[in-house]
Amino acid sequence: MKDNNKPHHTKTRYQSVKALPVIGSLAALAVSPVAWSNPTLVSDTYLKQGLSKNFGKQTAILVTAGKTKTDGYLKFNLKGSTPTPSEVSKAVLKVFVSGIPKTQSGVVMVRKLELDNTWTESNLVNPRIIDNSSDPNPLPQAAVNAQSVNQWLEFDVTSYVRSSLGLIGPHVGTADDTIGFLLTGSSGSFIAKIVSKESKALGNAAELDIVYTTAGIPGEAGPTGPQGPAGGGAIGATGPQGIPGPQGPAGATGPQGPTGPAGGPAGATGPQGPQGPQGPTGPAGGPAGPAGPTGATGPAGLPQKTVVRSISGTVNALTTTTISKDCETGESVVGGGVVATGGLLGIAIAVSDGPTANGALISSGTPTGWGANFGTLDALSSLLGTSYTVTVVCSSN
Secondary structure: OOOOOOOOOOOOOOOOOOOOOOOOOHHHHHOOOEEEEOOEEEEEEEEEOOOOOOOOOOOEEEEEEOOOOEEEEEEEEOOOOOOOOEEEEEEEEEEEEEEOOOOOEEEEEEEEEOOOOOOOOOOOOOOOOEOOOOOOOOOOEEEEOHHHOOEEEEEEOHHHHHHHOOOOOOOOOOOOOEEEEEEEEEEEEEEEEEEOOOOOOOOOOOEEEEEEEEOOOOOOOOOOOOOOOOOOOOOOOOOOOOOOOOOOOOOOOOOOOOOOOOOOOOOOOOOOOOOOOOOOOOOOOOOOOOOOOOOOOOOOOOOOEEEEEEEEEOOOOOOOEEEEEEOOOOOEEEEEEEEEEOOOOOOOOOOEEEEEEOOEEOOOOOOOEEEEEEOHHHHHHHHOOOEEEEEEEEEEO
16 A cells, blocks of 8 residues: 555546537536546555554555454545535545455444544554544444445545535635545444555545535626615705895875764774785705615525436447437536446446437537447457446536
8 A cells, every 4th residue: 555646547436527529518517516526545554453553555454343443544635626616515435345254244434534644554553533523423334244345335425525625614714635534343243355556456446536516607686775774964054044025015095084073083094015025045955965885785696507317338249339318408418428337347448438419429519418439349348247327417507
């Protein structure tokens, strides 16, 4: 188990999505809300309880439970494998079981280790500290028995990866360069062998598959918020009173009353004359107060929806076979890939894959799906039990 800070080439069961040729789909790929990552495995080893000895050069990682306790250690390099901005949708740790006695069984559990870049597979002789700040409930675990031989054990470590990337936990906003895992037997009595990257069985070393959710297409702007309250300026002072108008002309003199008897009462007073015109209006009050603040922006629109569709099959001998999978009506092609699984070889040889239309690979035009052309060497691999899976990533609003 040599230290390996360079990319370690393994047979991945899930490949990263390929970019489409420049045929009008680059814009769709740029806003795709899904991306995959396989961080590099840089260290894998194990420690035997009570023994300060390094096992970094072994071709298998021992995980045991019972009288003898042995724990496995894995470390992956996260640097440079995270798109920005992004959110982790799913993270799965996978290890390949190469051996376990027929009569033995138990449970293998995964724990996250505290960030510690000082240990490597070539210098580890003492246990590392477990970080329980992001433990899910229940803890990631898988049953192991004789039927597990030559099979992958898979553990959901989404919570652990989100914590290491600074998305949750006590260090939000600060991403770690590496993430370490402890493989430990939690129950039963067994001795399980896990394939290490030093094994001659290429393609079966531990893998960390991460699915990221990136930002979708921006939604439409929300409605304008309500108008803010009126400004708090004081009302202006009342203007001065206008100039009084001129006095109206005197009314006509009423008729003189009859002469009263000598010494009688005085006659009645005549009516009052009409009122003069009103004077000009004074100036207006003070200036209006300042405008209120702008209302809050409405919520963002919904992200784009994507779906992954796939088809599996084998290749006929001595012929060239095309396997393809189309998107549904109303969906557009974002990308795709091809994977070989099972069999003795378990690899795809000289495979040409890319966007398709009507079941055939194209180099221009609008694709309806994703496909792959296989040759006679792939047919030989099929005779040995290999099957091929073609995957297409489709999007719709």
